Amino acid sequence: MSSAKRKLLLLSSSTLHGTEYLQYAVREVTDFLKKHEVSEVLFIPYALRDHDAYTRKVQHPFEKMGFKIVSIHTFPDPAKAVHGAEAVFIGGGNTFQLLKKLYDHNLIEPLRKKVLNDGTPYIGSSAGTNVATTSICTTNDMPIVYPPSFTALQLVPFNINPHYIDADPDSKHMGETREERISQYHEIPGVPPVLGLREGCILYVEGKKAVLQGCNGAKLFIPGKSPQEYCISSDVSFLLTD
Template identity: 50%
Template sequence: MKLLLLSNSAAPGRGYLEHAREVIAGHLSGVDELLFVPYALADHDGYTAKVASFMEGLGIRVRGIHTGSDPRELAASAQAVFIGGGNSFRLLKSLHERGLVEAVAERVRAGAPYMGSSAGTNMACPTLRTTNDMPIVQPPSFEALDLVPFQINPHYLDPAPASAHMGETREERLNQFMEENDVPVLGLREGTWLRLSTEEGAGTGTLTLGGIEAGARLFTSGAEPTEHGPDTDLSQLLAVTPHFDTRTV
């Protein structure tokens, strides 16, 4: 598998995806057409056009998955797949309704490069439980693509000591998640990304943290969070076995 999981798609003072242009170009090397999944936003055509404008500079055509009569067929034949950011609940609901959770995961496991940003990065996890988003709709399940065995929290924000906000910090919310579930969570700060490369037929691969100096914060059960800078090898996360609370009332 080849995965590129971005925390964010826009950086201050820079255009859409421009902060990660070099790593995107490398990840999609050899790809002529990219299948874009725009379901995290309401304006599918406008969102697809925005992605196409960026990818044109890399010599890559973009097709919106919403333009086909059978999205599953498009997923099954895609050279590469990009799932963009927006609302994770709306996105996952759309993926389930169209049978795309299984279809996209199968295509990516078969070798098609996958790229996600924000909500699209959440989708690569086993579930969307560590999203920051408001549940504006109700998906039939929290189960996502399960391309990696750990959870990610994009747009991770450190506590601001001078803030007057009295709600939970991101760290407190992720610690609450850890109280109920035994699975690592990687808090990706703005401007960071993960790259996964797995050799054909191999069960594991190389997982590397990239991006700006901010790095990432790793939460694990029963331990204090740890800091990790750019170029850190996080391949040990590929060997974890996640355990989620699935109890119902």
């Protein structure tokens, strides 16, 4: 599949402390969808069990931005819904549950083709960002269900750790830091880099170009190298070499 047509907006989270759902990302989401002349967005609510309630939650901010939300769970044929979508939004929740549902409904390849071949805009938040990457191996979620594979949509050739948290030097917690857990992942031969998106960080991808947006930066982990800091507006297109 070609990657030249991909259009991705990958959010670390849907909500920042003290703000409403998607409030911090209104400008980025609006600009992204308007740029690609989208009026209706297909929402995939599989990361949570109550699909109706989740859809209502998502409809409000999107309607305020001027976009209609339709949920995939209301269609008798989910693959047909993907095929006809102007844009796709996959929200947060449990990543294992989300990925299992995508496999259960045979949506992995239809979504990949829709985004990579057709150039359909894709927005992911938290779990929706996790499944856009190579695998869900760097999610923070508990494995409450077991998907047939950890391999995800592979819209980008690396992994992301949403909600990345820096170690607190004053904390008395003796468990592993997020950086240590990612380092343990990189003990496995052949696994990809991991981009740690702090809360409020957004990765914007257009074809072979990738730039950090939002209101916070990211930390990049590459096997065998020291972690690197990247601030907002940083060009991280080198991660797309696939």
